[in-house]
């Protein structure tokens with residue numbers, strides 16, 4: 441059973457997906473649904489004996505196409521609608537052990553190509569208004585499968601956080617005539633203390649307004665709205681800066697740092713979003729090597745974040761963590 | 774950049790897409806062992822043919 445229930449107080453859709461309760465939870469190491477199916481072994485989700493990158497429809501999706509009719513009847517106040525959409529899993533590699541950080545630069549470049557393909561294909565569906573590419577990494581984030589993988593949610597609506605960003609960007613554009621995100625990049629470069637890494641096409645930073653201690657934003661230097669506008673050099677540079685940021689995260693304390701990685705791109709509902717600007721956000725839950733930041737009363741209850749660190753110091757820690765460069769990536773400070 | 778795409782349907786009706794990259798070296802750890810096998814730089818045996826000249 442799944443449906444969208446309207447939250448009349450926050451004015452947003454809540455996705456109810458009760459079938460997800462019995463999804464696979466931490467299977468033993470010898471059975472992984474994302475490993476290739478070996479001869480005479482129990483079949484996995486992926487019937488081939490080997491593969492490079494695979495995407496497939498999630499077995500326990502939050503959205504479906506076609507979506508079942510809602511199980512409850514809506515009212516004027518309590519609107520319901522079918523949870524129409526598509527959820528895909530992206531298996532980054534056939535290797536079970538390791539993480540995205542361990543993928544080679546070549547493999548990351550290939551992944552950028554796959555992300556672009558999926559973004560293009562899913563956004564072309566008329567019932568899809570937004571395509572969210574993301575990864576939850578680590579048990580601390582609630583990950584149920586260890587095999588390196590990410591997800592793609594193709595939404596039938598524009599998610600609330602994106603709506604807020606769009607509203608801010610649109611207001612900034614009206615007031616100044618400029619792009620909000622381009623102005624943020626410029627402001628960060630004026631100060632320089634919060635820049636973590638950069639290359640020709642991308643800049644990574646712990647922004648002035650970070651809500652998590654080790655929050656990193658990667659912005660395209662050019663004013664692009666989505667990956668579809670990247671040329672070959674930009675795609676290679678995206679792979680490169682991802683590799684640098686991921687290595688820094690893991691090298692900082694010598695642990696595989698958990699994170700939520702989300703790609704923010706323009707909606708795909710056919711309207712004009714020229715005022716929006718491509719970026720990737722990383723939200724690692726760690727405050728220290730051993731302590732996590734919990735979204736407690738103030739955050740969950742009031743939507744107000746308390747960050748007990750300052751971005752300038754956390755950016756310096758990440759900047760100092762190895763490496764500062766991977767091939768064509770460099771810091772010009 | 775070359776990318777191959779093969780879409781199949783799983784038994785329960787869901788689709789799955791295999792992506793292949795014919796131009797990129799596949800590294801399942803074998804890249805390193807292959808290099809170790811063919812290149813003399815790692816065995817300090819200077820006379821073998823096919824040495825990468827320290828590039829690997």
Ligand SMILES: [Zn+2]
Nearest residue numbers: 472475536587
């Ligand atoms: Zn696996």
Ligand SMILES: [Zn+2]
Nearest residue numbers: 619622663717
């Ligand atoms: Zn911009």
Ligand SMILES: [Zn+2]
Nearest residue numbers: 605704719721
């Ligand atoms: Zn964003």
